[in-house]
Amino acid sequence: MAKKEKPNANPTDTKEQVSWRERFAALGNLPAFFKLVWEVSPGLFLGNAVLRLIRAAIPAATLYIGKLIIDQVVALSKNQTTDDTNYIWWLVAAEFGLAILSTGLGRAVALMDGLLGDLFANKISIRLMEHAATLDLEQFEDATFYDKLERARRQSSGRTALLSGVFGQVQELISVGFLAAGLAVYNPWLLLLILVAVTPSFIGDNYFNQRSYSLSRSWTPERRELDYLRFIGASDETAKEVKIFGLSEFLIDRFKSLSWEYFLKNRALAISRAGWGVLLTALGTAGYYGAYVWIVMRAVKGQISLGDLTFLAGSFRQVRGSLEGILLQFSSLTQEAIYLQDLFDYFAIEPSIHSPATSRPFPHPIREGFVFENVGFKYTNSERWALRNLSFTLQAGEKLALVGENGAGKTTLVKLLARLYDPAEGRILLDGYDLREYDLMEVRRNIGVIFQDYTRFKMSAGVNIAVGDIDERTNQPRIEASAQRSLADTVIAKLEGGYEQQLGRSFGKGVELSGGEWQKVALGRAYMRDAQLIILDEPTAALDARAEYEVFQRFGKLTDGKSSVIISHRFSTVRMADRILVLENGTLLEIGSHYELLEKDGRYAELFGLQARGYQ
Numbered sequence: 001m002a003k004k005e006k007p008n009a010n011p012t013d014t015k016e017q018v019s020w021r022e023r024f025a026a027l028g029n030l031p032a033f034f035k036l037v038w039e040v041s042p043g044l045f046l047g048n049a050v051l052r053l054i055r056a057a058i059p060a061a062t063l064y065i066g067k068l069i070i071d072q073v074v075a076l077s078k079n080q081t082t083d084d085t086n087y088i089w090w091l092v093a094a095e096f097g098l099a100i101l102s103t104g105l106g107r108a109v110a111l112m113d114g115l116l117g118d119l120f121a122n123k124i125s126i127r128l129m130e131h132a133a134t135l136d137l138e139q140f141e142d143a144t145f146y147d148k149l150e151r152a153r154r155q156s157s158g159r160t161a162l163l164s165g166v167f168g169q170v171q172e173l174i175s176v177g178f179l180a181a182g183l184a185v186y187n188p189w190l191l192l193l194i195l196v197a198v199t200p201s202f203i204g205d206n207y208f209n210q211r212s213y214s215l216s217r218s219w220t221p222e223r224r225e226l227d228y229l230r231f232i233g234a235s236d237e238t239a240k241e242v243k244i245f246g247l248s249e250f251l252i253d254r255f256k257s258l259s260w261e262y263f264l265k266n267r268a269l270a271i272s273r274a275g276w277g278v279l280l281t282a283l284g285t286a287g288y289y290g291a292y293v294w295i296v297m298r299a300v301k302g303q304i305s306l307g308d309l310t311f312l313a314g315s316f317r318q319v320r321g322s323l324e325g326i327l328l329q330f331s332s333l334t335q336e337a338i339y340l341q342d343l344f345d346y347f348a349i350e351p352s353i354h355s356p357a358t359s360r361p362f363p364h365p366i367r368e369g370f371v372f373e374n375v376g377f378k379y380t381n382s383e384r385w386a387l388r389n390l391s392f393t394l395q396a397g398e399k400l401a402l403v404g405e406n407g408a409g410k411t412t413l414v415k416l417l418a419r420l421y422d423p424a425e426g427r428i429l430l431d432g433y434d435l436r437e438y439d440l441m442e443v444r445r446n447i448g449v450i451f452q453d454y455t456r457f458k459m460s461a462g463v464n465i466a467v468g469d470i471d472e473r474t475n476q477p478r479i480e481a482s483a484q485r486s487l488a489d490t491v492i493a494k495l496e497g498g499y500e501q502q503l504g505r506s507f508g509k510g511v512e513l514s515g516g517e518w519q520k521v522a523l524g525r526a527y528m529r530d531a532q533l534i535i536l537d538e539p540t541a542a543l544d545a546r547a548e549y550e551v552f553q554r555f556g557k558l559t560d561g562k563s564s565v566i567i568s569h570r571f572s573t574v575r576m577a578d579r580i581l582v583l584e585n586g587t588l589l590e591i592g593s594h595y596e597l598l599e600k601d602g603r604y605a606e607l608f609g610l611q612a613r614g615y616q
C-alpha cells in the first residue's frame with residue numbers, strides 16, 4: 001500500500017504539541033464564544049446560569065442535612081421523645097425535597113443545554129455559509145483553506161459541549177466552595193491533601209488531551225480525504241463510473257489503509273492514556289484513604305460525632321470527585337478552546353477581492369467597454385502564467401469570441417472579467433477606470449456568466465433558471481421567458497411537474513435530465529439577469545446541431561446592443577462573432593473578424609480549415 005504523503009503547507013498544522021501557553025491563550029476565545037451563545041438566546045443563556053447556580057448549593061446542603069439526621073438518630077437511640085422524632089421526619093422530608101429539586105433542575109438544565117446547542121449549531125452553520133460567500137474563489141481552490149473550513153465546520157456541532165462544560169465547571173466550583181468551607185471548619189489541611197491527591201491525574205489528562213488534539217489537527221487533510229472517499233464510494237454522482245471502471249475495490253483499499261493508519265495512531269494514544277490514567281488515579285485514591293483514616297480515628301476517639309464523620313467523609317469524597325472533575329474539565333476546556341481558535345481563524349480569513357471603500361458608479365450603459373492592459377495572471381498553486389501580456393479592447397456592444405486550445409486561458413480571462421480573480425499584472429479598465437474601482441456586487445450584477453462547469457442544482461427546474469437572478473425567483477413570467485430563450489421551455493414542457501419539477505435524483509421524486517437538457521436549463525440563467533455583458537463559456541457543447549443553431553440565432557437577437565463573450569470550440573458558432581480573439585499559452589495570438597483572420601492565414605485559419613475539412 002502506498003505511503004500517504006501529508007499535503008500540508010502550513011507548518012502549524014503538522015506540529016505535534018500545543019504548548020501550555022497556547023492552551024491558556026486559547027481560553028481568551030471564551031468571551032467571544034459566549035457572546036455568540038448569548039446572541040443565540042439570551043433567555044436560555046440566563047435561565048441556564050441561574051438554575052445551575054441553585055443546583056450548585058444542593059450537594060453541601062444534602063450532606064449537612066444527612067449529618068443532622070445521623071446526629072439526631074444517635075441522640076434518639078439514647079433518649080427518645082416524640083418531638084425529636086418529628087424533627088427527624090422534617091429533615092428527611094427536606095433531604096427528599098432537595099433530591100427531587102436536584103433531579104428536576106438537572107433535567108431542566110439538560111433541556112436548556114440541548115436547545116441552546118441546536119440553536120447554536122444552526123447559527124454557526126449559517127455564519128459559515130455567510131462567510132464563505134464573502135471569500136475569494138482562489139481561497140476555495142487552496143487545500144489548506146479547505147482544512148481550515150473543515151475544522152471550522154466540525155465546530156458547529158461539537159462546540160455546545162464547551163458551553164455545558166464551562167457552565168458545569170462554574171456550577172461544580174460553587175459546589176466545591178460550599179463543601180470545602182465545611183471541610184475547612186474541621187481541618188484546613190484536609191483541603192491541601194485533596195489538592196495533592198488530584199494533581200497527578202490532572203497533569204496526566206492534560207498531557208493526553210494535548211496529544212490527541214495535535215493528532216486530530218495534523219490529520220485534518222487525511223480525514224477530509226476519508227470523507228471524500230466515503231462520498232465517492234457511495235454516491236449517485238459517481239456510481240456510474242465506479243461500476244463501469246470497477247473502482248470500488250480501489251476506493252475501499254485506499255479508505256482501509258488510511259483509516260487503519262489513523263486508527264493505529266489513535267489506539268496507541270488511547271492505550272497509553274488508559275495505562276497512565278490507572279496509575280495516576282490510584283495515587284489520588286491513596287490520598288483519599290489517608291484522609292479517611294484520619295477522620296475515622298478522630299470519630300473513634302470521640303473527637304467528632306458520627307454525623308460529623310459521615311459529613312466529613314461525604315464532603316471529602318465529593319470535593320475530591322468534583323475537583324478531579326473540574327481539573328479534568330479544565331483540561332478538556334482548554335482543548336475545546338483551542339478548537340474554537342480554528343473556528344475564529346476561519347472567520348478571520350479576509351477576502352482579497354472586495355469593493356473599494358468608495359466606489360465609482362457603474363456605467364449604465366457601458367460606453368467605451370472593457371480594456372485589458374498588459375494583463376497577467378498566475379494561479380496561486382501554479383508557477384505558470386495562465387495569462388500574460390494580454391492587451392485588447394472589448395468594445396461596448398461588441399460580440400467577441402474566444403478561441404484557443406485546451407488550457408490556453410479562455411476561462412481564466414472570463415474569470416478576470418467577472419472579477420472572480422484580480423490580475424497579478426496590468427489592469428482591466430471599464431469605461432476608462434480600473435474594474436477594482438467599481439462596487440463588486442455591481443460588477444457581478446452587470447456581467448452574466450454561464451460557465452462550462454455550471455452547477456446542476458438539485459432543486460426545482462424553475463429555481464435552476466432563477467439562480468441567474470435569484471431575487472426574481474418568484475417572477476414566473478420572467479423565468480418562463482428566459483426558459484423560452486434558452487430552449488429550456490421544451491425540456492420543461494416534458495416534465496411532469498413543469499417548473500416545480502425537482503431535478504436530479506438526490507431528493508424526493510427528482511428527475512434526471514440529459515446533458516443537453518441540463519445545458520438548456522442552465523443557459524436560461526443568462527437571460528434571467530439584465531446584464532450588460534453576457535459571457536457564455538462553451539454553452540452549447542452538449543447541444544445537438546439544430547438546438548445549437550437555434551440557441552445562437554436567439555442569442556444574437558437578444559443580446560443586440562449588449563456586449564457578449566462566447567467561448568467555443570465550434571467554428572460554426574465562433575464565426576458569428578464580430579471579432580475573434582485567439583489565445584495560445586495565455587497570450588494573444590490574433591484578433592480580428594472571421595474574414596480578417598482567414599485572410600491573415602494564421603492559427604485561426606488553420607484551426608478553421610481543420611474543422612471544416614472534418615465535415616467534408
Ligand SMILES: Nc1ncnc2c1ncn2[C@@H]1O[C@H](COP(=O)(O)OP(=O)(O)OP(=O)(O)O)[C@@H](O)[C@H]1O
Nearest residue numbers: 141379382386404405406407408409410411412413
Ligand atoms: N484553479 C486553477 N488552479 C490552477 N491552475 C489552473 C486553475 N484553473 C485553470 N488552471 C490552469 O490555467 C491554464 C488556463 O486554464 P483555462 O481554464 O483558462 O483554459 P481554457 O482555455 O478555458 O481551457 P479549456 O478549453 O480546456 O476549457 C491551464 O493551464 C490550467 O491548467
